[in-house]
Amino acid sequence: MHDRSPNFTAEGIDCAIQVGVIEDPSVVAIRLGEVPRIVVTHPSLAGDGPLPSTTEQLQRLPWLALRTYYTDEVVLTCQADGRSHRFAIQPRMSTDSLYALRSAALAGLGACVSSAWVVAQDIEEGRLIQLVPQWRAAPLPVYLIYPHARSYPAKLRLFAEIIRTDMPNLVGMTSPGIDALQPAGVGARTAAP
Numbered sequence: 001m002h003d004r005s006p007n008f009t010a011e012g013i014d015c016a017i018q019v020g021v022i023e024d025p026s027v028v029a030i031r032l033g034e035v036p037r038i039v040v041t042h043p044s045l046a047g048d049g050p051l052p053s054t055t056e057q058l059q060r061l062p063w064l065a066l067r068t069y070y071t072d073e074v075v076l077t078c079q080a081d082g083r084s085h086r087f088a089i090q091p092r093m094s095t096d097s098l099y100a101l102r103s104a105a106l107a108g109l110g111a112c113v114s115s116a117w118v119v120a121q122d123i124e125e126g127r128l129i130q131l132v133p134q135w136r137a138a139p140l141p142v143y144l145i146y147p148h149a150r151s152y153p154a155k156l157r158l159f160a161e162i163i164r165t166d167m168p169n170l171v172g173m174t175s176p177g178i179d180a181l182q183p184a185g186v187g188a189r190t191a192a193p
Helices: 098-108 116-124 154-169
Strands: 016-018 027-042 062-064 071-077 084-088 091-097 112-115 135-147
Touching: 016 027, 027 116, 027 154, 062 098, 062 112, 091 098, 098 112, 098 116, 112 116, 135 154
Parallel strands: 062 091
Antiparallel strands: 016 135, 027 112, 027 135, 071 084, 071 135
């Protein structure tokens, strides 16, 4: 598992799963699902006062940033009516690791936007709490990517079919949006193998 795009030929890789926007125009990208993202914090962050109950109140909290997706601004969307709220943050800590972000939140260093699956058990067991549950950050798209070719091996075609069917059922994933077969990025192809 890497946080970089693969070099398919040099590394002998047939395909890869990529979370986030596809920027490489030379790959075929099949959208498999989405990773919901939620706002969480440690229960002690509020002290003796009430927890924030509105997006406006979130801005006053100390923040942690996942610089891969946000650094100085948080944008949340209301799941009920599609309204969005944007606010500036000055993070106490910034990282490119989802696991370091989770650890910092567990240590009570601040609030953060996290992939829901990473913090689900922490929320269930009371180590973290979800703030303003009706609001979420934009979900992260998940793609199967592979290099464009004139023909594809049977194992790649079979894997693509299996992963396309099973990926939305994995813990923490949701089915892809209606634009699932639209280009993933500038020039990315979306044909099936």
